[in-house]
Amino acid sequence: MTDRVIEMRGITKTFPGVRALSDVSFDVRAGEVQALVGENGAGKSTLIKILSGVYRADEGEVRLRGETVHFSHPVESLRAGIAVIYQEFSLLPERSVAQNLFLGREPRGRFGLIDTGRMRAETRKVLDLFAIGGRIDPDRIVGTLDVATQQMVEIAKAVSHEARVIVMDEPTAALNDAECEELFATVDRLRERGAAIIYITHRMREITRLADRVTVLKDGEVAARFDGAPDPDAIVHAMVGRDIDDFYAPPARADEIGEPVLIVTGGGNASLRDIDLTVRAGEIVGLSGIQGAGRVALAMALFGQEPFERGEITLNGARSTFRSPRAAIAAGIGLLPGDRKSEGLVLMQSVRDNGMLTPRAFSSLWSSHRRTAAADIGRIDDLLDRMEIRAASYDQEIRALSGGNQQKAIVARWLSMRPKVLIFIEPTRGIDVNAKAGIYHLMRDLAREGAGIVMISSDLPEVIGAADRILVMQEGRIVAEFGRGASEQDIMHAATADMENAA
Amino acid sequence: MTGSPTASRPGTGGWSLAGINPVWPLLAALVAAIVFMNPGFAEPTGYMNFLKRAAPLAILAAGQVYVITSGGFDLSQGSLITLVVVGSSMLTDNDPAATAWVIPVMLAIGLGVGAVNGAIVCFLRVPSLIATLGTMITLNGLAFLWSGGAPRGYLPDTFRFFGRELIHDVPLVRFVPVSVIVLVVVVGALAWAMHRTNLGRMVHAIGDNPVAARLAGVPVNRVRVTAFMLSGLSAAIAGILLGGFAGVSTDVGTGYELEAITAAVLGGAQLLGGRGSVPAALGGALALTAIFTLLNFLGLPQPVRQVVQGLILIAAVALAMHRRKRTGT
Numbered sequence: 010m011t012d013r014v015i016e017m018r019g020i021t022k023t024f025p026g027v028r029a030l031s032d033v034s035f036d037v038r039a040g041e042v043q044a045l046v047g048e049n050g051a052g053k054s055t056l057i058k059i060l061s062g063v064y065r066a067d068e069g070e071v072r073l074r075g076e077t078v079h080f081s082h083p084v085e086s087l088r089a090g091i092a093v094i095y096q097e098f099s100l101l102p103e104r105s106v107a108q109n110l111f112l113g114r115e116p117r118g119r120f121g122l123i124d125t126g127r128m129r130a131e132t133r134k135v136l137d138l139f140a141i142g143g144r145i146d147p148d149r150i151v152g153t154l155d156v157a158t159q160q161m162v163e164i165a166k167a168v169s170h171e172a173r174v175i176v177m178d179e180p181t182a183a184l185n186d187a188e189c190e191e192l193f194a195t196v197d198r199l200r201e202r203g204a205a206i207i208y209i210t211h212r213m214r215e216i217t218r219l220a221d222r223v224t225v226l227k228d229g230e231v232a233a234r235f236d237g238a239p240d241p242d243a244i245v246h247a248m249v250g251r252d253i254d255d256f257y258a259p260p261a262r263a264d265e266i267g268e269p270v271l272i273v274t275g276g277g278n279a280s281l282r283d284i285d286l287t288v289r290a291g292e293i294v295g296l297s298g299i300q301g302a303g304r305v306a307l308a309m310a311l312f313g314q315e316p317f318e319r320g321e322i323t324l325n326g327a328r329s330t331f332r333s334p335r336a337a338i339a340a341g342i343g344l345l346p347g348d349r350k351s352e353g354l355v356l357m358q359s360v361r362d363n364g365m366l367t368p369r370a371f372s373s374l375w376s377s378h379r380r381t382a383a384a385d386i387g388r389i390d391d392l393l394d395r396m397e398i399r400a401a402s403y404d405q406e407i408r409a410l411s412g413g414n415q416q417k418a419i420v421a422r423w424l425s426m427r428p429k430v431l432i433f434i435e436p437t438r439g440i441d442v443n444a445k446a447g448i449y450h451l452m453r454d455l456a457r458e459g460a461g462i463v464m465i466s467s468d469l470p471e472v473i474g475a476a477d478r479i480l481v482m483q484e485g486r487i488v489a490e491f492g493r494g495a496s497e498q499d500i501m502h503a504a505t506a507d508m509e510n511a512a
Numbered sequence: 513m514t515g516s517p518t519a520s521r522p523g524t525g526g527w528s529l530a531g532i533n534p535v536w537p538l539l540a541a542l543v544a545a546i547v548f549m550n551p552g553f554a555e556p557t558g559y560m561n562f563l564k565r566a567a568p569l570a571i572l573a574a575g576q577v578y579v580i581t582s583g584g585f586d587l588s589q590g591s592l593i594t595l596v597v598v599g600s601s602m603l604t605d606n607d608p609a610a611t612a613w614v615i616p617v618m619l620a621i622g623l624g625v626g627a628v629n630g631a632i633v634c635f636l637r638v639p640s641l642i643a644t645l646g647t648m649i650t651l652n653g654l655a656f657l658w659s660g661g662a663p664r665g666y667l668p669d670t671f672r673f674f675g676r677e678l679i680h681d682v683p684l685v686r687f688v689p690v691s692v693i694v695l696v697v698v699v700g701a702l703a704w705a706m707h708r709t710n711l712g713r714m715v716h717a718i719g720d721n722p723v724a725a726r727l728a729g730v731p732v733n734r735v736r737v738t739a740f741m742l743s744g745l746s747a748a749i750a751g752i753l754l755g756g757f758a759g760v761s762t763d764v765g766t767g768y769e770l771e772a773i774t775a776a777v778l779g780g781a782q783l784l785g786g787r788g789s790v791p792a793a794l795g796g797a798l799a800l801t802a803i804f805t806l807l808n809f810l811g812l813p814q815p816v817r818q819v820v821q822g823l824i825l826i827a828a829v830a831l832a833m834h835r836r837k838r839t840g841t
Contacts, residue, residue, distance in 0.1 A: 312727075314726075314727065334726060334728075335726075335729045335730075335731060338728075338729040339729075344727065351721070351723060351724070352723050352724055352727055353724050353727070353728075354724055355716070355717045355721045355786070356720060356786075357720045357782070358716055358717060358720060358786075362713055362717070366717055366725070366728040366730065367730075369710040369713055369714060369730075370710075370714065370725075370728060370730040370731065371729060372710050373710065374709065374710055374711040374714070374734070375705070375709055375711060376709065376710060377708060377709065378708060378709055378710050378712065378713045381710065
């Protein structure tokens with residue numbers, strides 16, 4: 010078949026101690042979206058890195074338009090027309106959109122000077138291919154654009170390289186719903202233009218919306234292939250090897266919800282206004298809203314990182330305004346940050362050290378690192394076991410673990426402190442389906458044990474599925490509250506209502 | 513939930529050749545080279561004198577590695593040594609009995625300077641490289657002012673005891689320098705604090721990721737100030753030893769801070785923080801001293817020593833980067 014742009018056959022790749030891929034075959038045709046799905050560690054990234062020349066396969070071959078190719082560097086694959094868009098963008102934040110698009114191959118004018126006019130015009134031309142791209146100014150400094158727009162620039166860069174194969178690695182991870190829709194439209198447009206698109210994702214909705222074909226990887230092997238967008242349950246079944254009827258944990262029963270543990274009245278600071286909030290023992294409160302609505306600011310205020318300047322917090326009956334995370338933790342609040350790597354983990358330290366970090370922080374500096382007031386090594390190991398963390402050893406550096414396992418290690422850290430209120434920011438971002446279900450059930454378990462849970466998530470179905478009560482924020486205020494059974498439309502409407510009026 | 517069968521709970525991650533800190537084979541090779549050129553080195557007189565000479569640097573490196581692991585540099589160590597030596601000669605004023613109170617005062621000065629360094633970094637938000645460069649210049653000036661530019665040439669023997677004296681009639685090795693005993697005690701204590709206490713783990717954590725450490729409740733400022741205080745304390749102890757065998761001058765400590773940083777890095781400490789080992793910093797200090805000893809044997813002039821030290825610093829960091837890349841960590 011000549012319309013197969015990429016064919017990978019019998020790809021096998023072994024790392025020391027791990028067989029990452031065994032005999033994987035995979036192909037993509039021009040003008041289709043091939044979804045590549047699988048849990049973390051299933052081998053998706055390794056496969057892509059072999060395709061783009063970051064790694065070399067131990068066995069098997071890669072064919073580009075029927076010809077066998079051996080890329081030894083990503084630059085070679087890019088020249089051959091394969092562009093990979095990673096979650097971490099490769100854009101230079103201090104340069105303009107146009108400069109980024111033509112980095113290293115700027116059009117030259119007279120005297121060898123860079124022809125900025127032409128560069129700008131050609132950038133314009135590429136951007137205008139896309140609805141959202143039409144709104145981007147080629148002279149804007151990339152660092153000043155939001156994540157979704159930066160991603161658009163990254164895609165435009167791939168297009169300007171005349172890439173015939175575009176790989177997108179979880180492109181919606183940092184996008185809100187509206188931005189996702191724009192991305193989907195962009196992907197549609199790329200498909201119409203005849204690009205072959207490899208789309209890596211965890212999200213069923215995106216597969217249903219976009220995929221022409223689906224390849225499921227599990228443990229380094231192809232677990233299933235589907236033509237057309239199949240039933241989500243079938244994909245999940247292939248990914249995890251079991252059904253997930255119980256994906257979300259059951260809601261709290263009335264008798265499980267107890268007294269208020271956390272009450273905020275009239276809370277405010279530079280980014281928050283008039284915050285009145287009650288979290289009860291045993292319930293999961295979801296915070297929803299668009300990016301910048303103040304959800305994370307509220308979490309950081311509760312946690313003392315960006316404290317309230319007005320109003321007061323009552324935690325378990327005691328009034329307080331936390332001036333630092335340390336004060337908040339001492340009072341019984343815990344927080345799982347949204348960006349694990351930059352805010353949650355000490356990456357060079359072991360899994361166990363990451364778990365022990367907070368117990369140690371609340372012990373004497375000079376006492377043994379193996380035994381602290383809140384927890385000793387044995388208890389942390391028990392908690393890590395309870396989280397079912399997959400690691401060769403708890404002495405292993407945590408950076409080697411998958412996102413889901415890293416997240417669980419942070420949860421274990423907080424469990425050791427027995428917090429009264431635990432705040433989860435984007436708890437399932439970048440982690441696989443199975444681990445997601447684990448996090449939902451864990452939140453429910455913690456609530457049943459008497460904690461109040463606050464969950465912030467940009468994934469609306471997740472908030473609806475996991476929370477007992479949903480608060481919607483907009484411009485630093487809480488503007489609506491929903492119980493169980495709210496629809497996505499209701500919530501989106503509340504999150505954007507006034508803005509529509511204003512506009 | 514039940515325990516996962518895939519999660520093992522062994523004590524350590526296991527031993528492999530790649531896991532050995534390269535400073536140890538390096539040190540072994542250097543010692544072999546020295547013994548080859550000078551068989552007398554294998555006698556107690558040879559290696560005990562070597563250890564005696566290496567003791568101040570080793571102690572200094574053991575303190576410096578706290579600051580490096582926490583993500584900073586302490587450039588003030590060398591001038592703190594000078595201040596301690598000059599200050600001790602001024603305060604003792606040839607009175608042998610004064611040693612008893614002058615030494616605690618010097619240790620307190622060391623801790624105090626460290627606390628000031630830490631406070632400047634934590635509360636005034638001055639990067640440690642600049643902050644300690646400032647204290648380095650300030651302390652040099654203070655030492656000069658204190659002595660009036662002409663330090664008295666001697667310290668009482670009671671003070672010089674720690675740096676100079678030997679304890680004789682020790683079985684097996686015939687004699688042990690007092691400074692080697694100080695070395696073992698101080699480095700032992702610093703190794704314990706770094707690798708067996710909450711402090712040590714938190715020093716690693718704040719050097720690794722200060723934001724995550726703060727959000728985990730780590731008292732980042734307290735830990736950072738403590739790291740600088742231990743670095744200052746180690747400089748004061750090194751100064752007391754150096755005063756014993758090097759005598760009094762206003763440049764006795766010059767350049768020691770860079771030697772200490774080189775030694776720590778040679779021991780695999782990660783510049784900008786997150787990784788560091790006191791025993792390996794000791795190994796680095798011994799290896800650096802061994803290199804200087806070899807250069808001496810070879811009859812190379814003093815400036816060569818500086819050239820070599822600079823190259824070692826670059827090579828050690830380059831090697832560390834290469835290993836990190838290769839192991840993918």
